[in-house]
Amino acid sequence: MNIGQEILDKLKDEITEVEYNRYIKYLSYDSKKSTSDLALFYAPNALVLNWIKSKYAKKIAHLFEVKSGNKVTVQIVLKNTTEKRKTKKIIEAKQGSSLLNPTHTFDNFMVGGSNQFAYAAVKSVSENAGKVYNPLFIYGGVGLGKTHLMQAAGNVFQNQGKVVIYTTSEQLLNDFIRHLRNHSMERFQEKYRKCDVLLIDDIQFLSNKDSIQEEFFHTFEALRGAGKQIILTADKHPKKIGGLEARLQSRFEWGLVADIQPPELETKIAIIEKKCEINKVKLSRDIVNYIATVIDSNVREIEGILSKLHAYSQLMHIDIDLEFTKNILKDQMNENRENLTMDKITQVVAKDLNIKPSEIRSKGRSKNIVYARRISIYICRELTQNTMPQLAQYFGMKDHTAISHTIKKINDLIQNDEDFRVKIEELTNKITSSS
Ligand code: ADP
Ligand code: MG
Numbered sequence: 311m312n313i314g315q316e317i318l319d320k321l322k323d324e325i326t327e328v329e330y331n332r333y334i335k336y337l338s339y340d341s342k343k344s345t346s347d348l349a350l351f352y353a354p355n356a357l358v359l360n361w362i363k364s365k366y367a368k369k370i371a372h373l374f375e376v377k378s379g380n381k382v383t384v385q386i387v388l389k390n391t392t393e394k395r396k397t398k399k400i401i402e403a404k405q406g407s408s409l410l411n412p413t414h415t416f417d418n419f420m421v422g423g424s425n426q427f428a429y430a431a432v433k434s435v436s437e438n439a440g441k442v443y444n445p446l447f448i449y450g451g452v453g454l455g456k457t458h459l460m461q462a463a464g465n466v467f468q469n470q471g472k473v474v475i476y477t478t479s480e481q482l483l484n485d486f487i488r489h490l491r492n493h494s495m496e497r498f499q500e501k502y503r504k505c506d507v508l509l510i511d512d513i514q515f516l517s518n519k520d521s522i523q524e525e526f527f528h529t530f531e532a533l534r535g536a537g538k539q540i541i542l543t544a545d546k547h548p549k550k551i552g553g554l555e556a557r558l559q560s561r562f563e564w565g566l567v568a569d570i571q572p573p574e575l576e577t578k579i580a581i582i583e584k585k586c587e588i589n590k591v592k593l594s595r596d597i598v599n600y601i602a603t604v605i606d607s608n609v610r611e612i613e614g615i616l617s618k619l620h621a622y623s624q625l626m627h628i629d630i631d632l633e634f635t636k637n638i639l640k641d642q643m644n645e646n647r648e649n650l651t652m653d654k655i656t657q658v659v660a661k662d663l664n665i666k667p668s669e670i671r672s673k674g675r676s677k678n679i680v681y682a683r684r685i686s687i688y689i690c691r692e693l694t695q696n697t698m699p700q701l702a703q704y705f706g707m708k709d710h711t712a713i714s715h716t717i718k719k720i721n722d723l724i725q726n727d728e729d730f731r732v733k734i735e736e737l738t739n740k741i742t743s744s745s
Contacts, residue, residue, distance in 0.1 A: 314339025314349060317373045324369065328633060332626065333362055337386070349374055349382050352389040355625050359386055410468060410476055413588055414461035420584055422577030425455055428568040435539060436463040439472070439507060443566035445530075445540035449547055450570030453610035456543040459570075460509050463541060472506035479515040486522045498525075503532045507539045513562075514544045517553035527558055534561075573609065575739045578602040581609055582616070591620045597635050603735045604639055604692070606742050615639060650741070652690045652704050658741045659686045671706055687713060688720045689738055 311319075318337060322330050336358050340350040349370070353359035367384050374382035416436070421429045428448050435446050448456050464474045477485070489498035502508065508529075516523055533540055544551060547569070548562035573581065579602045586593050593601075605612055618638055623630050653667070660667040663682045670682050687705055690696060691713075698710035707713055723730045 312339055312341040313374075313377065314341060314344065314351065317349075317370060317377060320373050320377075321366065321369060325366075329637070332628065332634070332637070333358055334366065336626070337362065338389070346378065346380050347382055349384045351384070351386045353386050354389050358626070359388055362386055410461050410464045410474070411458075412465065414458045415465055416462045418584055418588065419455065419458055419462055420573075420577055420580040422574050422580070424571040424573045424577060425459075428455075428459060428570045431566055431568040432459045432463050432541070435541065436466040439467060439539040440537040444534055444537075445542055445562060445565045447548060447562050447565065447567045448541070448543045448570065449545065449567065451545065451572065451608070453608035454570045454572060455609060456570060457511055460511060460541050460543055464507065464509050467507045467539075473504065474507045474509065475502065475505040476509040476511070478511045479513045482510060482526070483516065483519060483522050486525060490521075495525075499529070502529045505533075505538065507541070508533055509541045511543050512545070513542045514546060514551050517551055520555075523555050523558055527555065527561075530558070530561060540565075572606075575602055575735065578605070578609075578612070578739075582612055585613060585616050589616060589620060591616055591630075593619075593630060593635075594632075597630065597632055599735065600632060600635060601639065603738045604742065650693055652686075652694060652696060652701075655689050655693065655741055656686045659689070659737055662737060662740065671704065673706055684716060684720050684723075685734060685737060687716050688734060689741060691717060692738070693741065 318334055318339070321334055325334070336354045337351045340352060344350045351362075351370075353362060363386055367386065371382055371384045374380070374384065416429075416433060419425075419429060428450070431443060431446055432448065434442055435444075448459060450456055461476060464476050468474045486498060489495050516526065530540065542562060547567060548554070548559050551559070554562075579598055582593075582598050582601055585591075586598070601612065601615060605615065615638065619630050619635060622628070622634075622638065628634070656667045656670045659682055660670055663678065663685075665678060665682055669679050670686050672679070674680075683705060687701060690701055690704075696704070698713045701713045702708065702710050705713070707716070720734075724734065
């Protein structure tokens with residue numbers, strides 16, 4: 311057996327069998343090209359490659375050093391380029407183009423308390439172009455569905471044979487500059503004034519760009535005067551954008567200004583189910599719930615996770631189960647949760663359960679304190695990188711076995727006590743959507 315394979319076998323003892331079978335198993339060692347200070351491995355595709363690089367490369371290097379006494383550079387490269395192309399395609403497909411996305415429809419948009427106002431406003435505009443709210447201004451945080459809603463209206467108009475222009479304000483600015491340079495401003499004006507519906511996404515980027523604002527003002531006036539529908543989105547209310555000409559800002563508020571808030575748990579679940587249906591990904595109910603509770607409000611992130619899950623399961627021919635999902639999500643969460651602290655978690659739990667954070671960390675044994683403590687420990691374990699000893703210290707428990715005992719207890723409760731499980735989900739959702 312070659313040394314590379316020996317090392318991989320050794321690694322088997324240090325990680326779980328599941329991890330080994332899912333990732334490490336697919337590595338192959340190149341004994342011809344490897345040298346005493348370089349270990350060359352091949353990964354079957356970019357996803358496995360990145361995964362192994364970030365999670366196991368250091369460990370592999372360490373095992374080499376232990377075995378050979380040399381400091382060894384571990385290099386993991388793609389086996390062949392066909393896989394590379396496949397991955398690239400997935401990414402390209404995700405990024406999409408600036409045209410209307412045909413899956414951005416009203417039917418595919420899941421409505422909940424957080425977005426029903428914006429939904430109703432856009433829907434109503436789509437049924438009465440230029441007549442009800444003009445302009446319609448939608449604002450809200452990243453990934454909450456502004457572009458989706460705006461394009462849903464765009465798709466309706468397009469199906470009615472109307473001329474729809476969808477553009478981001480950045481593209482609009484580029485187009486403006488290009489025409490300015492080519493001395494073809496009439497063409498620019500003609501293009502934007504000729505349409506039936508103008509959709510401009512992320513208008514906040516026009517902030518402090520005076521000349522385009524001037525030009526856009528006239529376009530706006532012309533379109534509105536002719537009863538043509540205008541829909542705008544931004545990350546903030548027009549008043550808060552700043553660097554906008556006063557006359558533009560006030561016009562943005564002439565029609566209707568509607569906000570979108572981060573989705574509640576049920577809406578997130580509905581969105582995930584919808585996305586699975588569209589992308590033909592099959593996930594069980596517990597996986598959907600898990601993703602919905604753990605992932606932030608940003609829906610775009612949910613999509614990233616689904617496509618990652620999908621890609622892995624396709625490329626590696628495995629079914630997606632809860633543990634696999636947790637693995638995929640852990641990396642994503644680590645990036646997001648760096649700022650999430652145990653203090654923050656206990657604060658949210660304490661506030662929700664009407665006790666003091668200090669009580670959660672005390673030795674108090676009353677029923678509600680124990681309840682709050684269990685929940686906090688569990689969520690800290692799931693959402694932060696703290697080790698069991700660190701958790702023990704923070705929660706004033708004897709040692710890590712006390713923590714591991716508590717976690718076992720909580721897992722039992724989650725299995726058998728529906729109310730408890732729901733409470734954990736609810737609080738996790740609260741914590742992640744406010745982080
Ligand atoms: P924004 O423009 O607000 O940053 P997007 O409209 O690009 O967000 O939404 C990000 C992704 O999330 C899109 O793929 C969109 O389809 C999806 N999405 C957001 N909200 C919903 C929803 N309520 N129902 C279905 N999909 C949604
Ligand atoms: Mg957008």
